[in-house]
Amino acid sequence: MDKREYTDDYPDKTLYLPGPTEVREDVIDAMAQPMFGHRMDRMTDLYTTIVEDTKEFLGTDNDVIILSASGTEFWEATTLNLVDDSMLCLTCGSFSERQANVAERLGKDVDRIAYDWGQAVDPDDVREALETNDYDVVGTVMNETSTGVRNPIEAIGDIVADYPDTYFVVDAISCLGGDFIDIEKHNIDAIFTSTQKAFAMPPGLAVCVVSDAAYERELENDSASWYGGFQRCLDYYDRKGQTHSTPAIPLMLAYRKQMKYMLEEGHDARDRRHREMAEYTREWARNHFDVFPEETAASQTVTCVENTRGIDVAATIEAVSEEYDMVFSNGYGSQLGEKTFRIGHMGEHTLESIRALTDALEAVADL
Known part of the structure; x- marks a missing residue:
């Protein structure tokens, strides 16, 4: 790999990855x-x-x-x-x-x-x-x-x-x-x-x-x-x-x-906030795609969305990043790849910030 100089002039992106996530x-x-x-x-x-x-x-x-x-x-x-x-x-x-x-x-x-x-x-x-x-x-x-x-x-x-x-x-x-x-x-x-x-x-x-x-x-x-x-x-x-x-x-x-x-915030309240974000994200995924894991075993911090529409996941990630300065994640590993994408709703995110991402996804993917 050739050297790629770090220039320190990159646009700030809001992270909806399964980590790292947003930091105050x-x-x-x-x-x-x-x-x-x-x-x-x-x-x-x-x-x-x-x-x-x-x-x-x-x-x-x-x-x-x-x-x-x-x-x-x-x-x-x-x-x-x-x-x-x-x-x-x-x-x-x-x-x-x-x-x-x-x-x-x-x-x-x-x-x-x-x-x-x-x-x-x-x-x-x-x-x-x-x-x-x-x-x-x-x-x-x-x-x-x-x-x-x-x-x-x-x-x-x-x-x-x-x-x-x-x-x-x-x-x-x-x-x-x-x-x-x-x-x-x-x-x-x-x-x-x-x-x-x-x-x-x-x-x-x-x-x-x-x-x-x-x-x-x-x-x-x-x-x-x-x-x-x-x-x-x-x-x-x-x-x-x-x-x-x-x-x-x-x-x-x-x-x-x-x-x-x-x-x-407290452990209980933090747990409750994450549960609310997860429930919203899964409902959104079911309305537009599907949720990959079995229903009773879905994560509270990462939603893995099954790409039932066959959208170009890599292109959608790039477009959301370029147009909205938000970053989410593709499917992990060769088994999932373009078959899924992942939204991290963890840390300091809120229902409002997660809705901002799903709104951007709907606009870019014409959902």
Whole structure:
């Protein structure tokens, strides 16, 4: 690839992607502060604030790790920290399949319960698998970004709770903060996200909530992750109130600002706002196209629209971008491509802003 010089004169676009999403202007401004050392008291004040505010927002007493990384880091870290030998992966799209692939690349013995894209995990299948096999971990995604499927994490976690030697790991990258989940009630040992999704922060930080049982389990594991190790991260926090390695300080300043907004809104209200946006978007999709996932399993943060009209998705995305300065997403992967397109309704979006996009789509596609 030849160099393409960054010119800094690009038009601003409103993002309706499955992430990154829109970020408040004052949250972006919060990053532009004089630099300070990551071992100074100021860093302790900053990091303890964002960790404890996150616990308060999510309503959890479990430990929270915030690392400078994408959410992908915790695919690797949770696998290394908790899986000795075997993992059961529940796959229903590109990202849940990638979680299984990561575990295999790390040398773990992976069994899959695979579903057609657009279908959600059936908890009864999980119980049947656990009755006949021993697994260190059951892993899946809460929100399959590629297909717009929201899996029944609550029911799956309740089943895994009946098998105390098996741990439950949830990728909630594209929904945590926009779709309520009671972490402790449903036996989730590790659940993680990225800040550029429903948290509505700049990309570059990964967040993982870790149960006491998962922490204790990692202590027994010789192959635990170095960078994302539960013990390494949490023990350093307990001693110093900081991260064990140099963090992206400006991003954490943005995190602090945005998390205050999230606390002000509250988890329940934020969940309700996302649900209203999702219901509107699905109704719009059914009126003009169709919704790709099965009706009872539709995401609260990403709607995957089935292109029943056969519109040129790439051309429509380009036209909406050029004429309205709004950006949404095409279908993900070779399986979906032009067969679907995706609208992210997460973070700080509202019904009004989502209607602005659907109005633009109707005008451009002559719906």
